[in-house]
Amino acid sequence: MRRVLYGQGKCSSEGFGQINGLKYIAKTDVLNLGGMKMRLKGFVAVLVTGLLMASLTACGGGGKSSSSDTKSTGDGNTQAASNADSGDYDFYIFNAKGESADALQKAVDSYSASTGKKVKVFSLGSGTDSTEMLRAEMNSDHMPTIFTVQNAQNLVEWVEGGFAMDLSQATDENFKKMANEVPQNFYLTRDGSVNYGIPYNIEGYGYIADKKMLAALFGEDKVEDFIAAYKIAPYAEFEAMVTAIDDYIKNGTAADVTLSGKTFSLLADKTEEAAKLKGVFSVAGSEKWTYGDHLINIAIDAVFKDSLATANATKEQIEAGRGAWEAYAKLLDFKTSHATTPRGPELINASTNGYDAAVAAFANGEAVFIKQGNWCYTNITKANPEIGSTLTFLPIKLDVTQEDIKAEGLTVDHLNSSIPVFVPMYYCINTKAADEEKAAAEAFLAWLNTTEEGLKFVVEDMAFIPYNADPDVTSAGYSLGDDILSYVKEGQTITDAYAGLPSGWATNVFGLQMLENYLNTAEWPDSAYSDIADFIINSWAEAAGME
Amino acid sequence: MDKYYKKRLVPLVLPAAILFVMVILLPFAVGVIYSFSGWRGTYFVGGEHFWDAFVGFKNYINVFKSQKFINAFTYTIAFTLVAAVSINIVSLLMALLSTALHKGAGLYRTIYFLPNLLGGLALGYIWQFIFEIVFSEIVFNENGLISIPFFCNMLQNKWKAMFALAILVTWQMAGYMMLIYTTGLNNIPKDLSEAAAIDGAGVWQRFKNITIPMLMSSFTIVFFLTLSRCFMLLDQNVALTDGNFSTRLLATQILRTTKDTNPPDYGLAQAQAVIFFILIAVVSLTQVAVTKKREVEL
Numbered sequence: 001m002r003r004v005l006y007g008q009g010k011c012s013s014e015g016f017g018q019i020n021g022l023k024y025i026a027k028t029d030v031l032n033l034g035g036m037k038m039r040l041k042g043f044v045a046v047l048v049t050g051l052l053m054a055s056l057t058a059c060g061g062g063g064k065s066s067s068s069d070t071k072s073t074g075d076g077n078t079q080a081a082s083n084a085d086s087g088d089y090d091f092y093i094f095n096a097k098g099e100s101a102d103a104l105q106k107a108v109d110s111y112s113a114s115t116g117k118k119v120k121v122f123s124l125g126s127g128t129d130s131t132e133m134l135r136a137e138m139n140s141d142h143m144p145t146i147f148t149v150q151n152a153q154n155l156v157e158w159v160e161g162g163f164a165m166d167l168s169q170a171t172d173e174n175f176k177k178m179a180n181e182v183p184q185n186f187y188l189t190r191d192g193s194v195n196y197g198i199p200y201n202i203e204g205y206g207y208i209a210d211k212k213m214l215a216a217l218f219g220e221d222k223v224e225d226f227i228a229a230y231k232i233a234p235y236a237e238f239e240a241m242v243t244a245i246d247d248y249i250k251n252g253t254a255a256d257v258t259l260s261g262k263t264f265s266l267l268a269d270k271t272e273e274a275a276k277l278k279g280v281f282s283v284a285g286s287e288k289w290t291y292g293d294h295l296i297n298i299a300i301d302a303v304f305k306d307s308l309a310t311a312n313a314t315k316e317q318i319e320a321g322r323g324a325w326e327a328y329a330k331l332l333d334f335k336t337s338h339a340t341t342p343r344g345p346e347l348i349n350a351s352t353n354g355y356d357a358a359v360a361a362f363a364n365g366e367a368v369f370i371k372q373g374n375w376c377y378t379n380i381t382k383a384n385p386e387i388g389s390t391l392t393f394l395p396i397k398l399d400v401t402q403e404d405i406k407a408e409g410l411t412v413d414h415l416n417s418s419i420p421v422f423v424p425m426y427y428c429i430n431t432k433a434a435d436e437e438k439a440a441a442e443a444f445l446a447w448l449n450t451t452e453e454g455l456k457f458v459v460e461d462m463a464f465i466p467y468n469a470d471p472d473v474t475s476a477g478y479s480l481g482d483d484i485l486s487y488v489k490e491g492q493t494i495t496d497a498y499a500g501l502p503s504g505w506a507t508n509v510f511g512l513q514m515l516e517n518y519l520n521t522a523e524w525p526d527s528a529y530s531d532i533a534d535f536i537i538n539s540w541a542e543a544a545g546m547e
Numbered sequence: 548m549d550k551y552y553k554k555r556l557v558p559l560v561l562p563a564a565i566l567f568v569m570v571i572l573l574p575f576a577v578g579v580i581y582s583f584s585g586w587r588g589t590y591f592v593g594g595e596h597f598w599d600a601f602v603g604f605k606n607y608i609n610v611f612k613s614q615k616f617i618n619a620f621t622y623t624i625a626f627t628l629v630a631a632v633s634i635n636i637v638s639l640l641m642a643l644l645s646t647a648l649h650k651g652a653g654l655y656r657t658i659y660f661l662p663n664l665l666g667g668l669a670l671g672y673i674w675q676f677i678f679e680i681v682f683s684e685i686v687f688n689e690n691g692l693i694s695i696p697f698f699c700n701m702l703q704n705k706w707k708a709m710f711a712l713a714i715l716v717t718w719q720m721a722g723y724m725m726l727i728y729t730t731g732l733n734n735i736p737k738d739l740s741e742a743a744a745i746d747g748a749g750v751w752q753r754f755k756n757i758t759i760p761m762l763m764s765s766f767t768i769v770f771f772l773t774l775s776r777c778f779m780l781l782d783q784n785v786a787l788t789d790g791n792f793s794t795r796l797l798a799t800q801i802l803r804t805t806k807d808t809n810p811p812d813y814g815l816a817q818a819q820a821v822i823f824f825i826l827i828a829v830v831s832l833t834q835v836a837v838t839k840k841r842e843v844e845l
Binding site: 131 | 589676683
């Protein structure tokens with residue numbers, strides 16, 4: 001009866017009682033609500049247990065909780081497909097590269113049609129971190145036969161757990177031949193000799209520029225000369241060039257730019273394109289990986305010859321790299337001082353200076369350069385389809401002397417006229433899968449990467465540059481891809497030594513330090529360069545457990 | 548009715564009980580066991596089974612040695628206190644307002660309840676936009692409507708971000724807590740207040756001496772819900788700052804542990820989760836016990 005009167009919700013109050021220090025006593029007929037009291041106690045008890053237990057299982061049990069039958073997770077981009085329900089397949093590919101999901105499925109369909117093999121393919125949406133999902137799949141009864149590993153640091157887990165197969169143990173003849181022919185600098189390895197992975201493809205990055213924009217600045221007939229002169233120019237000339245362009249954008253002062261002995265004049269009358277410019281560089285200030293991973297990689301390349309050398313770095317070697325670390329700091333300072341967004345709190349604003357915003361700013365002609373890789377080609381053309389065919393890569397330059405360079409056989413000129421070209425991901429074979437599955441998977445990978453039919457899917461549908469591509473013959477089919485091939489052909493490449501850094505350090509420790517203390521600060525103290533170098537040395541040594 | 552339930556107790560309870568055991572109790576037990584081992588997510592260090600990788604309390608010792616965990620712990624405590632207080636004040640004010648309304652109370656409650664229906668991540672990204680664009684660039688900056696530096700770039704400073712997160716969870720949870728308070732307020736007999744008014748008690752006296760004591764049971768529930776939810780907050784924290792500027796809450800810290808370590812140290816993460824569980828249990832049970840004592844009974 002009382003509930004009808006007073007209780008409007010299931011968690012109603014439990015009765016009316018004696019109030020401390022209160023002289024108003026309620027009428028006795030509204031007091032008999034013992035039943036409700038019990039109900040409330042039960043409710044609280046259930047809440048307590050439920051929420052508490054959930055706190056542990058929800059946060060802690062991530063690794064084990066996903067079932068093997070899950071076909072799709074993540075956001076709307078998810079590309080999940082399967083030809084076979086769990087168990088009913090000849091082999092199973094876990095593909096971590098969402099960008100190539102459709103194309104891989106297409107290749108698999110074609111392979112199935114010609115060989116009769118049933119293949120299960122699982123891909124996550126692009127940009128989604130798939131490692132948790134892969135771990136869940138590895139815990140299930142139907143483990144992937146082929147899985148993706150990003151680099152030597154991530155490989156540790158899969159070697160220690162006994163999943164990644166030493167490729168010399170392969171049984172398929174074609175696969176063995178292919179594995180033997182993987183160039184040693186593209187090995188997925190912990191010791192430099194045992195290779196665990198077949199590269200997906202190769203990628204590269206540098207300053208991306210639009211030739212049409214360069215034409216708008218220096219005149220159409222000067223573009224090719226400018227690019228050639230820029231590639232071999234030293235750091236000081238690069239700095240002078242950026243300062244001149246920045247002055248041109250902000251004050252309209254048309255000056256001359258000298259690069260490797262050639263002079264280029266900024267057009268006295270600003271063209272329509274040049275008038276739209278807001279800065280020299282488009283910087284994704286909120287994306288820690290752009291300066292935490294890729295920009296520092298140039299400095300790390302100067303000190304360590306490859307990711308293996310980085311992984312085995314000693315404290316002395318890291319300290320010896322001080323010159324390169326300071327050069328990195330100088331470049332970051334210089335670059336962020338000439339960005340479309342002034343350095344300060346706004347530069348690290350994720351809503352206005354994230355990856356998409358920075359790419360869009362470049363694509364829409366607000367900046368001359370953006371430091372990105374060929375993976376961002378589709379993002380650029382999505383924002384502005386007209387510049388797709390005229391994009392080009394220019395090398396990132398560091399202000400280092402030969403004494404600062406510790407990597408064996410590297411010269412300042414080579415470092416400053418090359419772009420990093422490396423393998424972003426590898427296919428690995430799961431040792432724990434059944435032997436027939438492994439053999440079938442090996443045969444497929446050999447087909448995909450060595451036969452004309454398979455490579456057609458790799459190049460045309462996945463838009464990959466094959467790791468085993470012959471730059472004289474292969475065309476990537478798009479501007480930035482072909483540019484990478486031309487750097488490969490000229491031998492003007494450096495590597496991805498940063499991949500050997502302690503796991504997560506580059507982004508989550510170093511990149512975070514830059515984000516929190518430098519990218520968001522307009523004025524850097526005089527000691528900033530040496531402070532950054534100190535931070536690199538100390539936090540790297542700590543992350544690698546050297547102290 | 549009672550007879551019906553008593554007779555069929557087992558078949559009625561069984562589905563829920565099985566589910567509870569399968570998805571809560573068993574993973575919980577397994578998790579506790581794994582926290583004593585060198586578990587790496589897909590394998591145990593040094594053997595097939597967890598007893599091969601048994602490390603005793605090593606994971607727990609490492610948790611307390613970890614500066615990140617200690618930071619996350621103090622930050623979580625500070626945030627929970629601020630958020631619990633602000634949610635309670637706001638929701639109680641809203642409840643008082645909605646019980647005082649004669650017209651449109653239903654509509655009003657619905658509107659305030661709506662944020663509660665949004666998921667944490669969605670909310671986090673919406674508020675990221677509000678803090679970064681609306682607050683920082685339009686309303687509170689130097690050239691904005693009113694210049695209040697505190698509300699600019701709130702996500703770029705450890706303590707400002709804590710208040711930003713508190714604003715977000717207040718907006719999200721206050722509507723739900725308001726419903727509990729409204730129910731509690733409606734359960735207070737009008738005659739108490741009327742009698743007090745006749746005796747000359749003012750508005751504040753009536754609120755302090757009648758409404759508050761009579762609401763104690765609602766306080767128990769609301770405090771429990773706000774404390775435990777704020778303590779366990781994850782999605783909003785990840786979406787808003789993702790732990791940048793030392794803003795990791797405990798749940799985020801646990802989630803990120805497997806990324807901080809290579810190979811991923813799930814044993815360590817699990818040990819943190821067990822400690823996390825004990826912490827929430829202690830805080831919540833103490834709070835329930837304390838507020839229960841203050842509940843009034845006639």
